[in-house]
Amino acid sequence: MKTVGQLMGSPVIFIAPTETVAAAVARLREHDIGGLPVVDRGRLVGMVTIHDLLGRPPYRPVREIMSSSVVTVSPSEPVTSAYALMDAHGIGRLAVVEGNTLVGVVTRADLLRELxxxxxxxxxxxxxxxxxxxxxxxxxxxxxxxxxxxxxxxxxxxxxxxxxxxxxxxxxxxxxxxxxxxxxxxxxxxxxxxxxxxxxxxxxxxxxxxxxxxxxxxxxxxxxxxxxxxxxxxxxxxxxxxxxxxxxxxxxxxxxxxxxxxxxxxxxxxxxxxxxILQGARTAASPAAVAAPSRRILIRRVDLSVAATRGVATVELEHGGRQASGQAEGPVLGMSGLRLLVEATLSAIRQYLAPGWELALEEISRTALGSAEALNIMLVSATPTQEEHLLGSALFTADPHEAAVRATMKAINRLLHRHLEIPA
The missing domain is CATH 3.30.70.270 (Reverse transcriptase/Diguanylate cyclase domain)
Incomplete structure (x- = not known):
């Protein structure tokens, strides 16, 4: 079994903590890599990835963005245990340190290629x-x-x-x-x-x-x-x-x-x-507008008002200048609040569908995606002659309410395409 030292990238491409976000992004793109160790006067002080940098002001110094908790391995570490360590921490790269010196970086792709x-x-x-x-x-x-x-x-x-x-x-x-x-x-x-x-x-x-x-x-x-x-x-x-x-x-x-x-x-x-057989929608961190303003449905409002253990969800949509509003009311314990938001979204969507169509929520679940999490919505669409299962997912971000609405919209995109001539 090979060791990390036989696979690691060296010499190390790194960045100083005083350099800017713009400089870090440029270096990542130049070398086609996903992360950089942060080195201050020869000492490893952090790690920064492309995901850390996205959306950050370009003038901010890397030290304000980086993760200072860096997982390291020695060059003699076996590939299998290095991969297990990487998997346990949900990270995509390990700094390779010998003594107190950074000697290389090994990525998940490096390890997977060998494994x-x-x-x-x-x-x-x-x-x-x-x-x-x-x-x-x-x-x-x-x-x-x-x-x-x-x-x-x-x-x-x-x-x-x-x-x-x-x-x-x-x-x-x-x-x-x-x-x-x-x-x-x-x-x-x-x-x-x-x-x-x-x-x-x-x-x-x-x-x-x-x-x-x-x-x-x-x-x-x-x-x-x-x-x-x-x-x-x-x-x-x-x-x-x-x-x-x-x-x-x-x-x-x-x-x-x-x-x-x-x-x-x-x-x-x-x-x-x-x-x-079921097709899963790809998870993506998309903006609140599900599609282009001119032809696709826009999410205009997402709200969940809570009093004690009950809540009222309101979702407002717009398509071609025509607005639709849906509401749902019920308990908000556990995942019930997200369920209300899905039901409110479906209530609004029904206003765009032809008579005879029905939509129902079957399941809500969450799936781990490394350090992130996806929200999965499974729906059933039905007419008097056929039934179809629809699955949509969205990243479970800092705004889970919007994630619930976006995942619902992703699940029914193809159905809406047939009804509203929305681009696929």
Missing amino acids: GKLTDPLTELPWSGSLRQHGADLLKEGREIAVIFIDLDDFGVVNKLYGHVVGDNIIKAVAALLLARTDPETDFLCRYGGDEFAIVTTRDIEAAEVLARELRQAIVGVAVPGAAPGTISGSIGIAGGKRVQERQDVHHEATVDDLITMASRASTMAKRTEKH
Whole structure:
């Protein structure tokens, strides 16, 4: 097993605490890196990342922005334990220190690139480290990607019922099937862990959905000696595959992790749908306006008034000069306040929909995204002839009320596109 010293970047690109935010951003862009150690007269005093710098006044000194709590490792630290340390602290880089001297920096991508060389002995597929690195490399090339996340249904029950030998044979059979039905020119397949597989693909979202349907149908048809027919099935989540503008100031590895999280979450929620396939909306820190003022719906007001343990949520929207207001009232304990905001948003949205359409909230959940958190909203839209599950997510920021409204709007974007001719 290699050590951190064999992977670290050296000489170290660093910045002084007296230099400005503008200088730090310029240095990050010049060297195409996501963070800088802060060094004062040869001594490591902090760390600053692109996420720390975004939105900060360019003239402010780095010492006012940096994190002074720096996690360090020695050059002799094994790659596996360094990655575990990085994961435990939810950070993307480690300062490598020998004695009292900063000798290098190692990033999550450096470690994943090495760890990803290891393959799963059961399926001979690469592990998730390779998938993450492949996805990040594609993003750096300016390519758009989608993640397809496959989770076998009730595999723990199958393992207990038929035994681990049959369970291992099921995993191998599904891996072989997925490998045979994906295209190495566009798709990168890995065993994500346990009964989970993941694919990073350069197919657009429509083609990714077609592939997901084909894969699920094929998985249901897999036959393994010792297991009863119909034992094997899977649920699939999809994220990414579509963007409306070029990315700026993006941490590529974090973007891949974001997509994996969204697709994984969608696969879990898909288990409760009839088709067992669900597309997850990409998490993004978007402004309050969900779309361009001229044609898209604008969020004009978000308010939650609380008295004792009850609250009244009010959400006001606007589209094409037409305003719509929705309200919801009820308890505000736990997640109930966010639920009221979603219900108020749906009440406003119904005013834009044709008669016969109905929307209902099915679930609210939160998902960890490194040091951040995503708010996930699952809705059901229904007409007299069909039902559809919709999933939207938004970063759970300092304003959770707005996050609840934005996640709801993201969930129903495609539905609104059909009704209001909103750009997709």
